[in-house]
Amino acid sequence: MTTPLLKVDQVGIQFGGLKAVSNTNAELHKGELVGLIGPNGAGKTTFFNLLTGVYVPTEGAITFNGERLNGMKPYQITRKGISRTFQNIRLFNELSVLDNVKVAYHSNAKHGIFSSIFRLPTHFRGEQEMEEKAIEFLKIFNLENYKYEKAKNLPYGQQRRLEIARALAAQPKLLLLDEPAAGMNPQETHDLMNLISFIREKFDLTVLLIEHDMQLVMGVCERIYVLDHGQLIAQGTPEEIRNNPKVIEAYLGEEVAADA
Incomplete structure (x- = not known):
């Protein structure tokens, strides 16, 4: 075993x-x-x-x-x-569907706060990489067409799928x-x-x-x-x-x- x-x-x-x-x-x-x-x-x-x-x-x-x-x-x-979803959906309601998934990537971001404050090239490369990966997840969950929609505007079932996508984005x-x-x-x-x-x-x-x-x-x-x-x-x-x-x-x- x-x-x-x-x-x-x-x-x-x-x-x-x-x-x-x-x-x-x-x-x-x-x-x-x-x-x-x-x-x-x-x-x-x-x-x-x-x-x-x-x-x-x-x-x-x-x-x-x-x-x-x-x-x-x-x-x-x-x-x-270890990543999780919740019994009662906990999304960032005022953020877009895309940004909800991107938020989860920040726990594993390769660029640090220094590069973000001073807007260094590593910051922009890191942000671009996170956006591309987030869109990949949205495609898997059939949510790509809603990427700029506020999370609160999604139907209930799609909010559930978004929460799972966000949990997966934490890798x-x-x-x-x-x-x-x-x-x-x-x-x-x-x-x-x-x-x-x-x-x-x-x-x-x-x-x-x-x-x-x-x-x-x-x-x-x-x-x-x-x-x-x-x-x-x-x-x-x-x-x-x-x-x-x-x-x-x-x-x-x-x-x-x-x-x-």
Whole structure:
């Protein structure tokens, strides 16, 4: 077995007397597409916040690419190669679609503040390179025709795609998607399923996604973790999760399990 890209070892966090996540273990290997499911309030987004430095674990260790992440700031973790989207879309609404993607490239910009202040040739070369790469991403997500449109003016489904494009522009090794299909219609969800599989292959990504749409989860994920009340109650293949009595009782229900 190869060394995991991400290893979560007995991780937990407590807010006052509430344990939002407790004694959680998980591993992701390079190239995997893994789901994280569970009822509302199970601790899924809190888990993402722990992985990205928004919260610092009160117990356990998070290791990414062999390096311990505990205590790192979110921007430091982004530079290490973890990028995410959010349950509630967080775009720069007044910026153009193109500028939303270009912003993400600045975390890996080759030109520094000195060249930008003094408008040196390296600044202009760097900006041109970022714009060209950003447009490439917009083409992949079928957003090139909207590049000068304000982000707030995009339809909901396209805003979701823009947020994923921006997350990819940070050049991650691990992409965290927090309910990417939320608010989408069935056709948009189907297209998203294909898009997630495509970008995983094209960019050689490892993907962890939170999602309530079981057809999407079961359709694209190779393995699934299940959280309930902050604790990991199951893990396995989609088939194993679909038939797990604990998962059916805590989250899926008989009808959903049968349809998934």
